[in-house]
Amino acid sequence: MAVAERLVVERASKTFGGGELTVFADLDLAVRDQESVCVLGPSGCGKTTLLRAMHGLVGLDEGRIVVDGSVVLRPRSNVAMVFQHFGLMPWKSVTANVAYGLELAGVARQEIAERVTRYVELVGLKGFERSYPHTLSGGMQQRVGLARALAMEPDILLMDEPFGSLDAQTREILQDELLSILQITGVRGGRAPATMVFITHSIEEAIALGDRIVVLSARPARIRETISVDIPRPRTVASVIAHPRFVELRDRCWRLLRERTA
Amino acid sequence: MTVGEAQRAAGTRAGALAAARRRRLRLDLGDWGVRIGSVLFVLAVWEFVAPRFNPLIIRPPTHIFRAFGELIANGELQEALGQSLREFSGGLVIALTLGILLGIASGRYRFVYNAIDPLVSALYSVPSVALVPLIAVAFKFQGDAPRIATVALFAIFPILINTQQGVRNVDRGLLEVAKAFNTSERRLWTDVIIPSAVPFLLAGVRLAIGRALIGMIVSEFLVGLVGLGYLIIVYENVFRIDRMFVPVIVVATMGIVLMGLVQWIEGRVAPWTRREQ
Ligand SMILES: Nc1ncnc2c1ncn2[C@@H]1O[C@H](COP(=O)(O)OP(=O)(O)OP(=O)(O)O)[C@@H](O)[C@H]1O
Ligand SMILES: [Mg+2]
Numbered sequence: 001m002a003v004a005e006r007l008v009v010e011r012a013s014k015t016f017g018g019g020e021l022t023v024f025a026d027l028d029l030a031v032r033d034q035e036s037v038c039v040l041g042p043s044g045c046g047k048t049t050l051l052r053a054m055h056g057l058v059g060l061d062e063g064r065i066v067v068d069g070s071v072v073l074r075p076r077s078n079v080a081m082v083f084q085h086f087g088l089m090p091w092k093s094v095t096a097n098v099a100y101g102l103e104l105a106g107v108a109r110q111e112i113a114e115r116v117t118r119y120v121e122l123v124g125l126k127g128f129e130r131s132y133p134h135t136l137s138g139g140m141q142q143r144v145g146l147a148r149a150l151a152m153e154p155d156i157l158l159m160d161e162p163f164g165s166l167d168a169q170t171r172e173i174l175q176d177e178l179l180s181i182l183q184i185t186g187v188r189g190g191r192a193p194a195t196m197v198f199i200t201h202s203i204e205e206a207i208a209l210g211d212r213i214v215v216l217s218a219r220p221a222r223i224r225e226t227i228s229v230d231i232p233r234p235r236t237v238a239s240v241i242a243h244p245r246f247v248e249l250r251d252r253c254w255r256l257l258r259e260r261t262a
Numbered sequence: 263m264t265v266g267e268a269q270r271a272a273g274t275r276a277g278a279l280a281a282a283r284r285r286r287l288r289l290d291l292g293d294w295g296v297r298i299g300s301v302l303f304v305l306a307v308w309e310f311v312a313p314r315f316n317p318l319i320i321r322p323p324t325h326i327f328r329a330f331g332e333l334i335a336n337g338e339l340q341e342a343l344g345q346s347l348r349e350f351s352g353g354l355v356i357a358l359t360l361g362i363l364l365g366i367a368s369g370r371y372r373f374v375y376n377a378i379d380p381l382v383s384a385l386y387s388v389p390s391v392a393l394v395p396l397i398a399v400a401f402k403f404q405g406d407a408p409r410i411a412t413v414a415l416f417a418i419f420p421i422l423i424n425t426q427q428g429v430r431n432v433d434r435g436l437l438e439v440a441k442a443f444n445t446s447e448r449r450l451w452t453d454v455i456i457p458s459a460v461p462f463l464l465a466g467v468r469l470a471i472g473r474a475l476i477g478m479i480v481s482e483f484l485v486g487l488v489g490l491g492y493l494i495i496v497y498e499n500v501f502r503i504d505r506m507f508v509p510v511i512v513v514a515t516m517g518i519v520l521m522g523l524v525q526w527i528e529g530r531v532a533p534w535t536r537r538e539q
Binding site (some may be wrong): 042052055057074075076077080081083085087090091092099103104105132133134 | 279383435436439441442444445446449453454457458531532534
Protein backbone atom coordinates (compact mmCIF):
# COMPACT_ATOMS: atom_id res chain seq x y z
CA MET A 1 0.00 0.00 0.00
CA ALA A 2 1.32 3.38 -0.89
CA VAL A 3 -0.20 5.19 2.07
CA ALA A 4 2.22 7.84 3.09
CA GLU A 5 0.16 8.82 6.11
CA ARG A 6 -1.21 6.02 8.18
CA LEU A 7 -2.76 7.91 11.05
CA VAL A 8 -3.86 11.53 10.87
CA VAL A 9 -5.14 13.73 13.69
CA GLU A 10 -6.98 16.75 12.31
CA ARG A 11 -7.80 19.81 14.44
CA ALA A 12 -8.71 17.56 17.32
CA SER A 13 -10.14 19.02 20.53
CA LYS A 14 -11.31 17.22 23.62
CA THR A 15 -12.95 18.50 26.79
CA PHE A 16 -14.27 16.74 29.88
CA GLY A 17 -17.00 17.74 32.30
CA GLY A 18 -19.18 19.43 29.70
CA GLY A 19 -16.44 21.77 28.51
CA GLU A 20 -15.02 22.60 31.94
CA LEU A 21 -11.70 20.88 31.36
CA THR A 22 -10.03 21.28 28.00
CA VAL A 23 -7.61 18.39 27.64
CA PHE A 24 -6.24 19.25 24.22
CA ALA A 25 -7.23 21.75 21.59
CA ASP A 26 -6.70 22.07 17.89
CA LEU A 27 -4.19 19.27 17.60
CA ASP A 28 -2.78 18.30 14.20
CA LEU A 29 -0.52 15.32 13.72
CA ALA A 30 0.26 12.94 10.89
CA VAL A 31 2.04 9.64 11.41
CA ARG A 32 3.57 8.08 8.31
CA ASP A 33 3.57 4.40 7.51
CA GLN A 34 6.20 2.50 9.50
CA GLU A 35 7.13 5.62 11.35
CA SER A 36 7.63 5.67 15.08
CA VAL A 37 6.36 8.83 16.74
CA CYS A 38 6.93 9.55 20.40
CA VAL A 39 4.56 11.93 22.15
CA LEU A 40 6.31 13.68 24.99
CA GLY A 41 4.41 15.75 27.50
CA PRO A 42 4.16 16.63 31.17
CA SER A 43 2.14 14.48 33.55
CA GLY A 44 -1.60 14.91 33.24
CA CYS A 45 -1.47 16.90 29.99
CA GLY A 46 -3.80 14.55 28.14
CA LYS A 47 -1.49 12.02 26.48
CA THR A 48 -3.59 9.00 27.45
CA THR A 49 -6.74 10.74 26.31
CA LEU A 50 -5.16 11.49 22.92
CA LEU A 51 -4.15 7.85 22.48
CA ARG A 52 -7.60 6.64 23.53
CA ALA A 53 -9.11 8.95 20.92
CA MET A 54 -6.75 7.50 18.30
CA HIS A 55 -8.21 4.08 19.08
CA GLY A 56 -11.81 5.26 19.12
CA LEU A 57 -12.20 4.67 22.86
CA VAL A 58 -13.29 8.27 23.45
CA GLY A 59 -14.93 10.63 21.04
CA LEU A 60 -13.59 14.08 20.16
CA ASP A 61 -15.42 17.34 20.64
CA GLU A 62 -14.03 18.75 17.42
CA GLY A 63 -11.88 17.51 14.59
CA ARG A 64 -11.34 13.92 13.59
CA ILE A 65 -8.84 11.09 13.54
CA VAL A 66 -8.31 9.18 10.32
CA VAL A 67 -6.63 5.80 10.02
CA ASP A 68 -5.93 4.36 6.58
CA GLY A 69 -8.27 6.85 5.00
CA SER A 70 -11.33 6.34 7.21
CA VAL A 71 -12.46 8.14 10.34
CA VAL A 72 -11.89 6.26 13.60
CA LEU A 73 -15.14 5.59 15.43
CA ARG A 74 -14.34 2.38 17.31
CA PRO A 75 -11.29 0.18 17.91
CA ARG A 76 -10.17 -1.73 14.87
CA SER A 77 -8.35 -5.03 14.73
CA ASN A 78 -5.28 -3.78 12.84
CA VAL A 79 -4.51 -1.39 15.69
CA ALA A 80 -3.32 -2.71 19.07
CA MET A 81 -2.76 -0.92 22.33
CA VAL A 82 -0.35 -1.40 25.22
CA PHE A 83 -1.52 0.13 28.48
CA GLN A 84 0.13 2.28 31.12
CA HIS A 85 -1.45 0.05 33.78
CA PHE A 86 -0.62 -3.21 31.92
CA GLY A 87 -4.31 -4.19 31.84
CA LEU A 88 -3.81 -7.91 32.38
CA MET A 89 -6.64 -10.10 33.59
CA PRO A 90 -5.53 -11.57 36.93
CA TRP A 91 -7.67 -14.67 36.35
CA LYS A 92 -6.02 -15.51 33.03
CA SER A 93 -2.68 -17.22 32.61
CA VAL A 94 0.04 -15.65 30.46
CA THR A 95 -1.13 -17.77 27.54
CA ALA A 96 -4.77 -16.80 27.99
CA ASN A 97 -3.90 -13.13 28.33
CA VAL A 98 -1.85 -13.17 25.14
CA ALA A 99 -4.57 -15.12 23.30
CA TYR A 100 -7.29 -12.72 24.45
CA GLY A 101 -7.24 -10.24 21.56
CA LEU A 102 -6.86 -13.01 18.99
CA GLU A 103 -9.88 -14.87 20.35
CA LEU A 104 -12.00 -11.73 20.19
CA ALA A 105 -10.81 -11.11 16.64
CA GLY A 106 -12.05 -14.58 15.70
CA VAL A 107 -8.65 -15.98 14.73
CA ALA A 108 -8.64 -19.77 14.25
CA ARG A 109 -7.66 -21.87 17.25
CA GLN A 110 -4.59 -23.38 15.60
CA GLU A 111 -3.32 -19.99 14.50
CA ILE A 112 -3.89 -18.57 18.02
CA ALA A 113 -1.79 -21.34 19.55
CA GLU A 114 1.04 -20.71 17.09
CA ARG A 115 1.05 -16.98 17.57
CA VAL A 116 0.90 -17.23 21.35
CA THR A 117 3.92 -19.52 21.33
CA ARG A 118 5.81 -17.21 18.98
CA TYR A 119 5.12 -13.94 20.77
CA VAL A 120 5.51 -15.26 24.29
CA GLU A 121 8.94 -16.45 23.24
CA LEU A 122 9.72 -13.19 21.47
CA VAL A 123 9.13 -11.14 24.63
CA GLY A 124 11.26 -13.57 26.65
CA LEU A 125 8.52 -15.27 28.64
CA LYS A 126 9.12 -18.82 27.49
CA GLY A 127 8.58 -21.10 30.49
CA PHE A 128 5.99 -18.78 32.04
CA GLU A 129 3.05 -19.67 29.80
CA ARG A 130 1.02 -21.08 32.67
CA SER A 131 1.93 -18.43 35.23
CA TYR A 132 -0.60 -15.90 36.45
CA PRO A 133 0.12 -12.16 36.36
CA HIS A 134 0.24 -11.76 40.15
CA THR A 135 3.23 -14.10 40.29
CA LEU A 136 5.20 -12.01 37.75
CA SER A 137 7.30 -8.88 38.26
CA GLY A 138 6.13 -5.57 36.78
CA GLY A 139 8.55 -5.89 33.90
CA MET A 140 7.35 -9.38 33.09
CA GLN A 141 3.73 -8.28 33.32
CA GLN A 142 4.30 -5.60 30.74
CA ARG A 143 6.03 -8.16 28.53
CA VAL A 144 2.71 -10.00 28.59
CA GLY A 145 0.91 -6.77 27.66
CA LEU A 146 3.38 -6.31 24.81
CA ALA A 147 2.97 -9.88 23.58
CA ARG A 148 -0.81 -9.50 23.65
CA ALA A 149 -0.55 -6.46 21.37
CA LEU A 150 2.16 -7.89 19.08
CA ALA A 151 0.25 -11.15 18.67
CA MET A 152 -2.45 -9.18 16.88
CA GLU A 153 0.24 -8.47 14.25
CA PRO A 154 -1.12 -4.94 14.06
CA ASP A 155 -0.37 -2.31 11.46
CA ILE A 156 -0.35 0.30 14.19
CA LEU A 157 0.87 -0.02 17.77
CA LEU A 158 -0.43 2.48 20.30
CA MET A 159 1.74 2.49 23.38
CA ASP A 160 0.70 4.44 26.48
CA GLU A 161 3.77 4.92 28.67
CA PRO A 162 4.19 1.16 28.71
CA PHE A 163 7.40 1.27 30.73
CA GLY A 164 6.52 4.31 32.84
CA SER A 165 5.96 2.41 36.08
CA LEU A 166 9.03 0.18 35.82
CA ASP A 167 12.39 0.69 37.49
CA ALA A 168 15.13 2.32 35.40
CA GLN A 169 17.02 -0.88 34.66
CA THR A 170 14.02 -2.96 33.61
CA ARG A 171 12.81 -0.04 31.58
CA GLU A 172 16.05 0.15 29.60
CA ILE A 173 16.07 -3.60 28.95
CA LEU A 174 12.52 -3.44 27.64
CA GLN A 175 13.31 -0.38 25.50
CA ASP A 176 16.15 -2.32 23.89
CA GLU A 177 13.96 -5.34 23.30
CA LEU A 178 11.21 -3.22 21.79
CA LEU A 179 13.77 -1.60 19.48
CA SER A 180 14.98 -4.97 18.28
CA ILE A 181 11.48 -6.45 17.99
CA LEU A 182 10.33 -3.55 15.84
CA GLN A 183 13.34 -4.04 13.60
CA ILE A 184 12.48 -7.68 12.88
CA THR A 185 10.37 -7.66 9.77
CA GLY A 186 9.34 -11.28 10.31
CA VAL A 187 7.34 -10.29 13.35
CA ARG A 188 4.23 -9.46 11.42
CA GLY A 189 4.02 -12.48 9.17
CA GLY A 190 6.77 -11.12 6.92
CA ARG A 191 5.28 -7.68 6.58
CA ALA A 192 7.13 -4.49 7.31
CA PRO A 193 7.47 -3.21 10.89
CA ALA A 194 4.46 -1.58 12.48
CA THR A 195 3.74 2.09 12.70
CA MET A 196 3.97 3.18 16.31
CA VAL A 197 2.70 6.00 18.48
CA PHE A 198 4.54 5.86 21.78
CA ILE A 199 3.49 8.06 24.69
CA THR A 200 6.08 8.88 27.31
CA HIS A 201 7.22 11.56 29.66
CA SER A 202 10.81 10.41 29.55
CA ILE A 203 13.00 12.42 27.18
CA GLU A 204 15.60 9.66 26.83
CA GLU A 205 12.93 7.15 25.97
CA ALA A 206 11.44 9.43 23.34
CA ILE A 207 14.82 9.95 21.67
CA ALA A 208 15.73 6.27 21.80
CA LEU A 209 12.46 5.00 20.32
CA GLY A 210 11.21 7.79 18.08
CA ASP A 211 11.81 8.79 14.49
CA ARG A 212 10.05 11.96 15.50
CA ILE A 213 9.17 13.47 18.84
CA VAL A 214 6.02 15.51 19.31
CA VAL A 215 6.38 17.71 22.38
CA LEU A 216 3.11 18.71 24.02
CA SER A 217 2.54 21.66 26.33
CA ALA A 218 0.80 21.42 29.67
CA ARG A 219 -2.98 21.31 29.62
CA PRO A 220 -4.70 22.30 27.42
CA ALA A 221 -2.18 20.35 25.38
CA ARG A 222 -0.94 21.82 22.14
CA ILE A 223 1.95 20.75 20.00
CA ARG A 224 4.92 22.86 21.00
CA GLU A 225 7.24 21.44 18.42
CA THR A 226 7.97 18.37 16.37
CA ILE A 227 11.57 17.18 16.43
CA SER A 228 13.16 14.76 13.99
CA VAL A 229 15.47 12.28 15.64
CA ASP A 230 18.27 11.96 13.10
CA ILE A 231 19.93 8.99 14.73
CA PRO A 232 20.15 6.01 12.36
CA ARG A 233 18.68 2.57 13.04
CA PRO A 234 19.34 -0.10 14.12
CA ARG A 235 19.58 1.49 17.53
CA THR A 236 20.09 0.39 21.09
CA VAL A 237 19.53 2.63 24.10
CA ALA A 238 23.29 2.67 24.73
CA SER A 239 24.12 3.56 21.12
CA VAL A 240 21.55 6.36 21.14
CA ILE A 241 22.87 7.85 24.34
CA ALA A 242 26.43 7.66 22.99
CA HIS A 243 25.43 9.29 19.71
CA PRO A 244 26.80 12.82 19.22
CA ARG A 245 23.29 14.19 18.48
CA PHE A 246 21.81 12.85 21.71
CA VAL A 247 22.79 15.65 24.07
CA GLU A 248 21.57 18.35 21.74
CA LEU A 249 18.24 16.59 21.21
CA ARG A 250 17.80 16.04 24.92
CA ASP A 251 18.50 19.66 25.75
CA ARG A 252 16.06 20.81 23.13
CA CYS A 253 13.26 18.58 24.46
CA TRP A 254 14.10 19.60 27.97
CA ARG A 255 13.90 23.30 27.17
CA LEU A 256 10.57 22.82 25.38
CA LEU A 257 9.11 20.99 28.35
CA ARG A 258 10.38 23.56 30.82
CA GLU A 259 9.34 26.71 28.96
CA ARG A 260 6.07 28.19 29.98
CA THR A 261 3.46 28.33 27.31
CA ALA A 262 3.75 31.69 25.62
CA MET B 263 19.83 -14.25 24.99
CA THR B 264 16.62 -13.20 26.64
CA VAL B 265 15.24 -16.65 26.02
CA GLY B 266 18.14 -18.27 27.85
CA GLU B 267 17.67 -15.86 30.72
CA ALA B 268 14.01 -16.64 30.89
CA GLN B 269 14.65 -20.37 30.94
CA ARG B 270 17.16 -20.04 33.70
CA ALA B 271 14.70 -17.85 35.56
CA ALA B 272 12.03 -20.49 35.05
CA GLY B 273 14.34 -23.12 36.54
CA THR B 274 15.15 -21.15 39.67
CA ARG B 275 11.52 -20.19 39.90
CA ALA B 276 10.39 -23.81 39.99
CA GLY B 277 12.88 -24.41 42.80
CA ALA B 278 11.67 -21.36 44.69
CA LEU B 279 8.07 -22.48 44.31
CA ALA B 280 8.81 -25.91 45.72
CA ALA B 281 10.61 -24.32 48.66
CA ALA B 282 7.68 -21.97 49.23
CA ARG B 283 5.30 -24.91 49.16
CA ARG B 284 7.37 -26.76 51.76
CA ARG B 285 7.52 -23.63 53.89
CA ARG B 286 3.77 -23.17 53.63
CA LEU B 287 3.14 -26.79 54.59
CA ARG B 288 5.25 -26.33 57.70
CA LEU B 289 3.41 -23.13 58.49
CA ASP B 290 0.07 -24.85 57.95
CA LEU B 291 1.04 -27.66 60.32
CA GLY B 292 2.11 -25.08 62.91
CA ASP B 293 -1.18 -23.20 62.47
CA TRP B 294 -3.22 -26.36 62.90
CA GLY B 295 -1.24 -27.37 65.96
CA VAL B 296 -2.12 -24.07 67.62
CA ARG B 297 -5.78 -24.30 66.61
CA ILE B 298 -6.25 -27.82 67.91
CA GLY B 299 -4.21 -27.11 71.02
CA SER B 300 -6.39 -24.12 71.85
CA VAL B 301 -9.59 -26.17 71.56
CA LEU B 302 -8.14 -29.00 73.67
CA PHE B 303 -7.07 -26.51 76.30
CA VAL B 304 -10.56 -25.03 76.60
CA LEU B 305 -12.08 -28.53 76.78
CA ALA B 306 -9.63 -29.54 79.51
CA VAL B 307 -10.40 -26.46 81.62
CA TRP B 308 -14.11 -27.05 81.06
CA GLU B 309 -13.86 -30.69 82.12
CA PHE B 310 -11.98 -29.68 85.23
CA VAL B 311 -14.20 -26.75 86.26
CA ALA B 312 -17.67 -28.07 85.36
CA PRO B 313 -18.12 -30.57 88.24
CA ARG B 314 -17.88 -27.67 90.72
CA PHE B 315 -21.13 -26.17 89.39
CA ASN B 316 -24.74 -27.18 89.42
CA PRO B 317 -25.24 -29.82 86.67
CA LEU B 318 -28.40 -27.97 85.64
CA ILE B 319 -26.21 -25.13 84.44
CA ILE B 320 -23.10 -26.74 83.03
CA ARG B 321 -21.87 -30.25 82.27
CA PRO B 322 -18.35 -31.38 81.43
CA PRO B 323 -17.41 -32.35 77.85
CA THR B 324 -17.31 -36.07 78.67
CA HIS B 325 -21.02 -35.99 79.62
CA ILE B 326 -21.87 -34.15 76.42
CA PHE B 327 -19.89 -36.75 74.51
CA ARG B 328 -21.95 -39.49 76.14
CA ALA B 329 -25.17 -37.61 75.33
CA PHE B 330 -24.01 -37.52 71.71
CA GLY B 331 -23.87 -41.31 71.73
CA GLU B 332 -27.33 -41.55 73.28
CA LEU B 333 -28.96 -39.22 70.77
CA ILE B 334 -27.38 -41.09 67.88
CA ALA B 335 -28.36 -44.44 69.34
CA ASN B 336 -32.04 -43.49 69.63
CA GLY B 337 -31.95 -41.86 66.18
CA GLU B 338 -33.11 -38.43 67.36
CA LEU B 339 -29.99 -36.62 66.21
CA GLN B 340 -30.01 -38.04 62.68
CA GLU B 341 -33.66 -37.19 62.22
CA ALA B 342 -33.29 -33.64 63.51
CA LEU B 343 -30.14 -33.07 61.46
CA GLY B 344 -31.83 -34.34 58.29
CA GLN B 345 -34.77 -31.99 58.89
CA SER B 346 -32.50 -29.01 59.56
CA LEU B 347 -30.27 -29.72 56.57
CA ARG B 348 -33.33 -29.78 54.30
CA GLU B 349 -34.34 -26.32 55.47
CA PHE B 350 -30.79 -25.02 55.40
CA SER B 351 -29.91 -26.22 51.92
CA GLY B 352 -33.30 -25.28 50.45
CA GLY B 353 -33.04 -21.77 51.87
CA LEU B 354 -29.42 -21.32 50.86
CA VAL B 355 -30.07 -22.45 47.29
CA ILE B 356 -32.92 -19.95 46.99
CA ALA B 357 -30.77 -17.20 48.54
CA LEU B 358 -27.89 -17.99 46.18
CA THR B 359 -30.08 -18.05 43.07
CA LEU B 360 -32.05 -14.90 43.84
CA GLY B 361 -29.10 -13.11 45.44
CA ILE B 362 -26.77 -13.69 42.50
CA LEU B 363 -29.38 -12.84 39.87
CA LEU B 364 -30.54 -9.68 41.63
CA GLY B 365 -26.96 -8.77 42.52
CA ILE B 366 -25.82 -9.01 38.92
CA ALA B 367 -28.87 -7.21 37.55
CA SER B 368 -28.67 -4.39 40.08
CA GLY B 369 -24.89 -4.12 39.71
CA ARG B 370 -25.18 -3.73 35.96
CA TYR B 371 -28.45 -1.92 35.35
CA ARG B 372 -29.15 1.36 37.02
CA PHE B 373 -32.88 0.83 36.72
CA VAL B 374 -32.82 -2.44 38.67
CA TYR B 375 -30.49 -0.90 41.23
CA ASN B 376 -32.83 2.02 41.85
CA ALA B 377 -35.80 -0.31 41.94
CA ILE B 378 -34.49 -2.69 44.60
CA ASP B 379 -31.97 -0.65 46.59
CA PRO B 380 -34.48 0.98 48.99
CA LEU B 381 -36.17 -2.37 49.64
CA VAL B 382 -32.86 -4.13 50.20
CA SER B 383 -31.65 -1.43 52.58
CA ALA B 384 -34.92 -1.51 54.51
CA LEU B 385 -35.10 -5.30 54.80
CA TYR B 386 -31.42 -5.55 55.62
CA SER B 387 -31.62 -3.06 58.45
CA VAL B 388 -34.72 -4.59 60.07
CA PRO B 389 -33.51 -7.44 62.28
CA SER B 390 -34.51 -10.47 60.21
CA VAL B 391 -35.91 -12.18 63.33
CA ALA B 392 -38.70 -9.60 63.42
CA LEU B 393 -39.90 -10.77 60.03
CA VAL B 394 -40.13 -14.47 60.92
CA PRO B 395 -43.72 -14.29 62.30
CA LEU B 396 -44.79 -12.51 59.11
CA ILE B 397 -43.28 -15.26 57.01
CA ALA B 398 -44.95 -17.91 59.15
CA VAL B 399 -48.33 -16.29 58.59
CA ALA B 400 -47.68 -15.80 54.88
CA PHE B 401 -46.93 -19.50 54.49
CA LYS B 402 -49.79 -20.48 56.82
CA PHE B 403 -47.42 -22.37 59.12
CA GLN B 404 -47.43 -25.23 56.64
CA GLY B 405 -44.58 -27.72 56.13
CA ASP B 406 -40.98 -26.63 55.68
CA ALA B 407 -41.87 -23.70 53.45
CA PRO B 408 -41.88 -20.98 56.12
CA ARG B 409 -38.60 -22.23 57.57
CA ILE B 410 -36.94 -22.46 54.15
CA ALA B 411 -38.15 -18.94 53.40
CA THR B 412 -36.70 -17.73 56.70
CA VAL B 413 -33.30 -19.25 55.94
CA ALA B 414 -33.42 -17.62 52.49
CA LEU B 415 -34.32 -14.25 54.00
CA PHE B 416 -31.47 -14.44 56.51
CA ALA B 417 -28.94 -15.48 53.86
CA ILE B 418 -29.84 -13.47 50.78
CA PHE B 419 -28.57 -9.99 51.66
CA PRO B 420 -24.85 -10.59 52.00
CA ILE B 421 -24.95 -12.54 48.74
CA LEU B 422 -26.97 -9.92 46.88
CA ILE B 423 -25.04 -6.94 48.17
CA ASN B 424 -21.62 -8.51 47.63
CA THR B 425 -22.44 -9.65 44.12
CA GLN B 426 -23.71 -6.18 43.33
CA GLN B 427 -20.53 -4.61 44.68
CA GLY B 428 -18.42 -7.08 42.73
CA VAL B 429 -20.15 -6.23 39.48
CA ARG B 430 -19.98 -2.48 40.15
CA ASN B 431 -16.35 -2.53 41.21
CA VAL B 432 -14.97 -4.03 38.04
CA ASP B 433 -11.59 -2.47 37.30
CA ARG B 434 -12.28 0.33 34.79
CA GLY B 435 -8.87 -0.30 33.29
CA LEU B 436 -9.89 -3.84 32.39
CA LEU B 437 -13.17 -2.65 30.92
CA GLU B 438 -11.11 -0.37 28.72
CA VAL B 439 -8.80 -3.21 27.69
CA ALA B 440 -11.83 -5.31 26.74
CA LYS B 441 -13.21 -2.44 24.71
CA ALA B 442 -9.86 -1.82 23.05
CA PHE B 443 -9.82 -5.42 21.84
CA ASN B 444 -13.38 -5.12 20.56
CA THR B 445 -15.10 -7.38 23.04
CA SER B 446 -18.66 -8.58 22.58
CA GLU B 447 -21.11 -8.05 25.44
CA ARG B 448 -21.13 -11.79 26.18
CA ARG B 449 -17.34 -12.03 26.30
CA LEU B 450 -17.22 -8.90 28.45
CA TRP B 451 -19.21 -10.84 31.05
CA THR B 452 -17.27 -14.07 30.87
CA ASP B 453 -13.79 -12.50 30.60
CA VAL B 454 -14.10 -9.52 32.90
CA ILE B 455 -17.24 -8.91 34.92
CA ILE B 456 -17.99 -12.37 36.30
CA PRO B 457 -14.39 -13.31 37.19
CA SER B 458 -13.90 -10.04 39.02
CA ALA B 459 -17.20 -10.43 40.90
CA VAL B 460 -16.57 -14.02 42.03
CA PRO B 461 -14.28 -13.23 45.01
CA PHE B 462 -16.84 -10.69 46.28
CA LEU B 463 -19.62 -13.22 45.80
CA LEU B 464 -17.76 -15.94 47.72
CA ALA B 465 -17.03 -13.56 50.60
CA GLY B 466 -20.77 -12.88 50.66
CA VAL B 467 -21.54 -16.60 50.71
CA ARG B 468 -19.27 -17.03 53.71
CA LEU B 469 -21.24 -14.39 55.62
CA ALA B 470 -24.49 -15.88 54.36
CA ILE B 471 -23.70 -19.31 55.80
CA GLY B 472 -23.53 -17.96 59.34
CA ARG B 473 -26.76 -16.05 58.89
CA ALA B 474 -28.49 -19.02 57.28
CA LEU B 475 -27.66 -21.18 60.31
CA ILE B 476 -29.12 -18.54 62.60
CA GLY B 477 -32.22 -18.37 60.40
CA MET B 478 -32.53 -22.13 60.52
CA ILE B 479 -32.48 -22.35 64.32
CA VAL B 480 -34.64 -19.26 64.82
CA SER B 481 -37.32 -20.58 62.46
CA GLU B 482 -37.26 -23.92 64.24
CA PHE B 483 -37.82 -22.11 67.53
CA LEU B 484 -40.58 -19.89 66.20
CA VAL B 485 -42.32 -21.90 63.50
CA GLY B 486 -43.36 -25.42 64.51
CA LEU B 487 -40.54 -26.78 66.68
CA VAL B 488 -38.62 -29.26 64.53
CA GLY B 489 -35.05 -30.18 63.74
CA LEU B 490 -31.98 -29.21 65.74
CA GLY B 491 -33.79 -26.18 67.15
CA TYR B 492 -36.43 -28.50 68.58
CA LEU B 493 -33.76 -30.64 70.29
CA ILE B 494 -32.26 -27.55 71.89
CA ILE B 495 -35.62 -26.37 73.28
CA VAL B 496 -36.80 -29.80 74.40
CA TYR B 497 -33.67 -30.72 76.33
CA GLU B 498 -33.37 -27.26 77.79
CA ASN B 499 -36.91 -27.59 79.17
CA VAL B 500 -36.11 -30.87 80.87
CA PHE B 501 -32.77 -29.56 82.13
CA ARG B 502 -30.70 -32.09 80.16
CA ILE B 503 -27.97 -29.56 79.50
CA ASP B 504 -25.64 -32.32 78.29
CA ARG B 505 -28.11 -33.28 75.54
CA MET B 506 -28.94 -29.65 74.78
CA PHE B 507 -25.31 -29.05 73.92
CA VAL B 508 -25.29 -31.77 71.25
CA PRO B 509 -27.34 -29.87 68.59
CA VAL B 510 -25.50 -26.67 69.50
CA ILE B 511 -22.18 -28.32 68.74
CA VAL B 512 -23.58 -29.79 65.53
CA VAL B 513 -24.65 -26.32 64.30
CA ALA B 514 -21.26 -24.88 65.22
CA THR B 515 -19.54 -27.67 63.31
CA MET B 516 -21.72 -27.05 60.26
CA GLY B 517 -20.64 -23.42 60.31
CA ILE B 518 -16.95 -24.22 60.64
CA VAL B 519 -16.98 -26.86 57.91
CA LEU B 520 -19.03 -24.88 55.39
CA MET B 521 -17.17 -21.62 55.87
CA GLY B 522 -13.87 -23.46 55.60
CA LEU B 523 -15.11 -25.07 52.40
CA VAL B 524 -16.02 -21.72 50.85
CA GLN B 525 -12.69 -20.26 51.91
CA TRP B 526 -10.94 -23.17 50.25
CA ILE B 527 -12.95 -22.62 47.07
CA GLU B 528 -11.99 -18.92 47.18
CA GLY B 529 -8.32 -19.86 47.25
CA ARG B 530 -8.80 -22.19 44.30
CA VAL B 531 -10.86 -20.04 41.97
CA ALA B 532 -9.39 -16.65 42.89
CA PRO B 533 -5.75 -17.28 43.82
CA TRP B 534 -4.79 -13.69 42.98
CA THR B 535 -6.76 -12.44 45.98
CA ARG B 536 -4.90 -14.71 48.40
CA ARG B 537 -2.42 -12.84 50.55
CA GLU B 538 0.67 -14.95 50.35
CA GLN B 539 3.95 -14.89 52.29
N1 LIG C 1 -12.99 10.12 31.75
C1 LIG C 1 -12.57 11.30 32.23
N2 LIG C 1 -13.43 12.15 32.81
C2 LIG C 1 -13.01 13.34 33.28
N3 LIG C 1 -11.74 13.76 33.25
C3 LIG C 1 -10.82 12.96 32.70
C4 LIG C 1 -11.18 11.68 32.17
N4 LIG C 1 -10.06 11.10 31.68
C5 LIG C 1 -9.07 11.96 31.92
N5 LIG C 1 -9.50 13.08 32.53
C6 LIG C 1 -8.70 14.24 32.87
O1 LIG C 1 -8.03 14.68 31.73
C7 LIG C 1 -6.71 15.09 32.04
C8 LIG C 1 -5.72 14.35 31.17
O2 LIG C 1 -5.73 12.98 31.51
P1 LIG C 1 -4.79 11.93 30.80
O3 LIG C 1 -4.96 10.65 31.52
O4 LIG C 1 -5.06 11.95 29.34
O5 LIG C 1 -3.35 12.54 31.09
P2 LIG C 1 -1.91 11.92 30.84
O6 LIG C 1 -1.13 12.94 30.09
O7 LIG C 1 -2.03 10.57 30.23
O8 LIG C 1 -1.36 11.80 32.32
P3 LIG C 1 -0.25 10.84 32.91
O9 LIG C 1 1.06 11.38 32.50
O10 LIG C 1 -0.45 10.95 34.40
O11 LIG C 1 -0.53 9.47 32.38
C9 LIG C 1 -6.51 14.84 33.51
O12 LIG C 1 -6.67 16.07 34.19
C10 LIG C 1 -7.62 13.90 33.88
O13 LIG C 1 -8.03 14.10 35.19
MG1 LIG D 1 -1.52 8.66 30.91
